[in-house]
């Protein structure tokens with residue numbers, strides 16, 4: 001579903017060639033937001049570095065989405081707005097097979113992804129902001145403009161859990177690294193706005209010692225937290241994102 005507009009644009013602008021475009025083509029002038037102050041996608045012209053990042057992201061987009069929004073309900077994690085230092089760390093760790101990820105492994109091999117490209121694509125992805133509510137459309141916005149803008153809206157649905165308890169445990173055990181509002185810190189990842197199913201899968205991997213969290217093996221902080229508390233934390237994290245959306249109104 002996410003690739004539909006890319007394909008559409010590809011068909012429109014690649015002269016209906018059969019091969020899908022390697023990267024998303026530039027938007028036609030008509031689909032660009034007018035430079036009004038409240039235009040949701042109004043941005044300064046992209047730098048050369050940003051263009052390079054977008055180009056590298058072309059292969060990542062097949063799984064993680066054109067805007068790094070992730071997909072398939074968390075099978076592919078969101079990368080947009082994630083901390084750059086963390087993205088770099090993880091890409092190097094996939095490449096070195098320290099973090100095992102079969103779907104991604106070929107894309108991270110030295111020939112495919114040298115350090116320089118890891119830098120560039122990580123900065124590019126970290127710089128993408130995904131709104132948590134639909135923009136206010138103008139009557140003059142056409143269907144394509146609306147479709148493209150809606151593609152970016154990223155809302156993680158609420159999940160079951162005791163939010164009050166989740167808050168208590170999170171603000172005691174997790175905030176020091178992941179930040180008071182779950183947006184991460186330094187190389188510690190942002191957890192807010194990430195798919196719950198993906199986070200859950202990672203916690204399971206940490207608990208089994210398949211992926212090191214704060215400690216090698218199974219002696220880290222997550223191994224000391226009750227299963228119910230983890231669920232409550234995940235529920236709490238989805239409310240932080242809503243709080244942000246409400247503030248933006």
Ligand code: HEC
Pocket residue numbers: 056057059060061062063064075076077078079087090091101103104107113121189201
């Ligand atoms: C064939 C599909 C596929 C492609 C292409 C792909 N990825 Fe991934 N990626 C995945 C999957 C699946 C995961 C989640 C692995 C897991 O569950 O541990 C992932 C995880 C990640 C993570 C870890 C996110 C986190 O929160 O820890 C990063 C960073 C990442 N990918 C970056 C990239 C970049 C950059 C590219 C392009 C150079 C790329 N990926 C290409 C499938 C893909």
Ligand code: HEC
Pocket residue numbers: 077089170173174175176177178187188189190191194199200202203211212213214221222225233
């Ligand atoms: C001492 C610092 C520290 C504390 C405290 C901490 N974490 Fe983490 N967390 C990390 C680091 C470092 C990573 C990245 C690990 C890696 O490289 O794979 C991480 C990653 C994660 C991830 C995976 C994110 C992703 O995108 O893949 C989840 C989920 C997570 N932490 C949950 C928690 C929860 C829940 C708590 C509180 C119970 C917590 N963490 C407390 C350091 C910490």
